[in-house]
Amino acid sequence: MEHAVIQVKNLAASYQKNTVLHDVDFLVQPGTLTGIVGPNGAGKSTLIKTMLELHPKLKGDVHFFGEPFKKAKKKIGYVPQRGSVDWDFPTDALDVVTMGLYGKVGWFKWPTKKDKEKAYAALEKMGMADYAKRQISQLSGGQQQRVFLARALVQEADLYFMDEPLAGVDAATERAIMTTLKELKSKGKTVLVVHHDLQTVPNYFDHVLFLNRTVIKHGLTHEIFTPELIEKTYGGNMQWMGANQHVVHSAK
Numbered sequence: 001m002e003h004a005v006i007q008v009k010n011l012a013a014s015y016q017k018n019t020v021l022h023d024v025d026f027l028v029q030p031g032t033l034t035g036i037v038g039p040n041g042a043g044k045s046t047l048i049k050t051m052l053e054l055h056p057k058l059k060g061d062v063h064f065f066g067e068p069f070k071k072a073k074k075k076i077g078y079v080p081q082r083g084s085v086d087w088d089f090p091t092d093a094l095d096v097v098t099m100g101l102y103g104k105v106g107w108f109k110w111p112t113k114k115d116k117e118k119a120y121a122a123l124e125k126m127g128m129a130d131y132a133k134r135q136i137s138q139l140s141g142g143q144q145q146r147v148f149l150a151r152a153l154v155q156e157a158d159l160y161f162m163d164e165p166l167a168g169v170d171a172a173t174e175r176a177i178m179t180t181l182k183e184l185k186s187k188g189k190t191v192l193v194v195h196h197d198l199q200t201v202p203n204y205f206d207h208v209l210f211l212n213r214t215v216i217k218h219g220l221t222h223e224i225f226t227p228e229l230i231e232k233t234y235g236g237n238m239q240w241m242g243a244n245q246h247v248v249h250s251a252k
Helices: 044-051 069-075 093-099 113-125 141-153 171-186 198-204 227-234 242-250
Strands: 006-015 018-028 033-037 059-064 076-079 159-163 190-194 207-211 215-220
Touching: 006 044, 018 044, 018 207, 018 215, 033 044, 033 171, 033 198, 044 159, 044 190, 059 069, 069 076, 076 141, 093 113, 093 141, 113 141, 141 159, 141 171, 159 171, 171 190, 207 227, 215 227
Parallel strands: 033 190, 033 207, 076 159, 159 190
Antiparallel strands: 006 018, 006 059, 207 215
């Protein structure tokens, strides 16, 4: 489909000799906010990394805006898992956000005053302006995540990938992040989020992609977020039951 923001066909990837993803096919339309859900080990992070050429693929095709990643990468923003980042790196919050502009200003050009102002405005939007000169190692997990999101915002991308942005953050940060993601969607941006809390899926995402090494189902949340598809995706891994169950039933 030529108007799709993302088109994935027959994608497969492995770690060492273990196939983690196989026969992955899906399309993502513009202006959608999609939650990627599935059990631990389902390949959710690997899917994002493989699509963004951060992990090698075994086979398959991925197109963004009808183009391969290398041609489209300036339109794409990425927030990796917080645990994958070296937070002891000696830099402050403002510099981390300014790094998000390097694709535009170039790696060997010094950021201008205007670049710094743009980075500061992104921090301000995430409620982190008072921490602009604070070392990132001195920030709490939620504050670090807000800085990371500000770094993605400053890129002014058309498509955003976020790998567990809500993991381990406080309730206020979770609200701030989701408000920002919904604002991006309202501006016609496309956002894909690896997400672990099934209870919040119906309120947070208009589309959901069920993944367990392959795509179990992808579509509108209010149509496919059902107990049957959750059970099919999670199989014997029934951690979602109990407190989540009434939410899942009410989402039909």
